[in-house]
Amino acid sequence: MQSVASALARLGDLAASPTVSRLAAAFAAAGHELALVGGPVRDSFLNRPVHDLDFTTDATPDRILHLVKPLADAHWDIGRAFGTIGALVGGETVEITTYRADSYDGTTRKPDVVFGTSLEEDLMRRDFTVNALALRLPAVTLVDPSGGIDDLLGKVLRTPSTPAVSFGDDPLRMLRGARFTSQLGFTLDVETADAMEAMRESIAIISAERIGDEIAKLLRSDNPRAGIEVLMESGLAEIVLPEIPALRLEIDEHHHHKDVYQHTLTVLEQAIGYEKSRGNLGGPGHAPDLIVRLAALLHDIGKPATRKLEPGGVVSFYHHDVVGSKLAKKRLRALRYDNETINAVAKLIELHLRFFGYTEGAWTDSAVRRYVRDAGDQLERLHILTRADVTTRNRRKADRLGFAYDDLEQRIAALAEKEQMDAVRPDLDGEQIMAILGVRPGREVGEAYRFLLEQRLDDGPLGVPEATRRLQSWWAERS
Structure with a gap:
């Protein structure tokens, strides 16, 4: 964790980069808000590499696409139904999402997609305070409505709203909590950890693909043990990876x-x-x-x-x-x-x-x-x-x-x-086997191939003459 001043200076440099500044200028000229949000802001404070750039805006997906097209080398709208437009701008991958206020209804595996009306509302609906940070553009103003900076300094994972509300909005956030303990080296605050244990059964409404993706991200971290221990302590492992608790x-x-x-x-x-x-x-x-x-x-x-x-x-x-x-x-x-x-x-x-x-x-x-x-x-x-x-x-x-x-x-x-x-292959291929034995394609060719492969594994390379001799001998005995 670097100093707040150093982090802000790094964020300023990021905001001045060609990709970010071009996007900020385009949205401002069109009368729309734009903010760098989540991981890039968090990682600037943690002095971690910033890769993909995530933005949020009051513009609708259609408007985002309209504004991004002239600037992009490529663009995609696979997440359009969820308010997200992706693009390649200046060689960098960016995702721009309309302010969100959606949640799960508690029974189905797909959230109700609802667009929000303000940056602060969008941030308060995010998973953890350390991810609920934004940098308004082009003004370069840090927005932290839930105390995310303090939690970054304390290396604590806490939800912006109450854990019950946050995990009720999206139960996958419980797995994300486990993953962030591994990725960031942070710990869950007591209220958040207790809620994960109490609400673990709700993970069942999340699709298997999303669960598998979170487990993969956890395992790709430098310290997956920490996240696995969170899954075990919360009881989530018994639902998503029951084979692991069974090892006790x-x-x-x-x-x-x-x-x-x-x-x-x-x-x-x-x-x-x-x-x-x-x-x-x-x-x-x-x-x-x-x-x-x-x-x-x-x-x-x-x-x-x-x-x-x-x-x-x-x-x-x-x-x-x-x-x-x-x-x-x-x-x-x-x-x-x-x-x-x-x-x-x-x-x-x-x-x-x-x-x-x-x-x-x-x-x-x-x-x-x-x-x-x-x-x-x-x-x-x-x-x-x-x-x-x-x-x-x-x-x-x-x-x-x-x-x-x-x-x-x-x-x-x-x-x-x-x-x-x-x-490792036999010394004779299928065509040679058929020519030597005078047979057509069929079961016998496969059996002969496997015989020669075993000979190759037993004795190493034989050469064509010796392989032919052994094949003919095997064929004669077999016949």
Whole structure:
């Protein structure tokens, strides 16, 4: 948090920027109000990077579009029904929204869209005071009707109106509260936290897409643990991610195992650390990887269903990787994530235990090839998840596992360099198989292809002559 004077100076520079000043002049000339609002103003006080520019105005969506068109390189009105017009102005993305005063009716999943009449009214209907700040343009006047500056200084999340009214207007704000604790490092004030717990059931009227989007934003933050803990403490997690509270398994005096919930949060934190340090998912400065973070959060959700108390105080979770993969698919589909994300997360969870067999005995080259083949394009993410899954406090054990995975990665790299393992295929393609066997396209070609792939995985590149010999031998025995 920088000083108020420094923040105001930064806001002044922002207001004087070409994009903002052009928009401010256009709206003022047309007799309309315009204010920079929300995140850009907040982040100027927090000395955080300002990316997209959000504005609010008394102009209707039609008027906004009329005023923006001459200035924009491109524009879109996908949010027009909600009063929002987007545009690309001077290379910067902007969104301009008519003053709003809408709310949910408590039963349906869509809010009643009502346009407001003043900037102050618009700000008082926003989610938290730290986001209810605006900079009037072109006058460059700070507007703070709810004490947002004081809450920024105190690092507190508080609603402009009472929490009951605010969360009643839009229950998604409860999830946004959890997300902002992670993004901003702020804490909820007592009244707001109490209201989240009391009103948690109302989140059910929010669409699955919006809930999934908020969870994704939370996980992409630098400290998702804080937001997840808010979801747990408020009881919201039991509604939006019930698999996470289920990880708080009971531990009796005779059977002992690690706290799966705390282990999961540690794995998530460690995965983020590896994601940043390895830099193989997009290079330095890449966007946070949602797939890695979802896989880390959900990797052990199969444990409650597979927990078994064994003799001697041992607790087992056989096949929790397979069960967890299926549960993750089900949950992510319910949250309307895309198929690419769902399938990648499910694959990582299903494979996350595979490495631990490596420490029990040396893998053959064939086993290493199969590890790479099964991971496919998720191999780097699997490296991250597997390393992050080591949370033991036993330094000797942790070092042993770390050295073993170092060895596995070195073997993968050596084989990849030697055999082009990034595209493991049989030495013969479908056309060659049909020509050698004298068959037409059909089931036999697929079976022959799979046979040759297994040969390739077992023994490495064979070459066309040897692959042909083995194929003919297999075909003769099969016939």
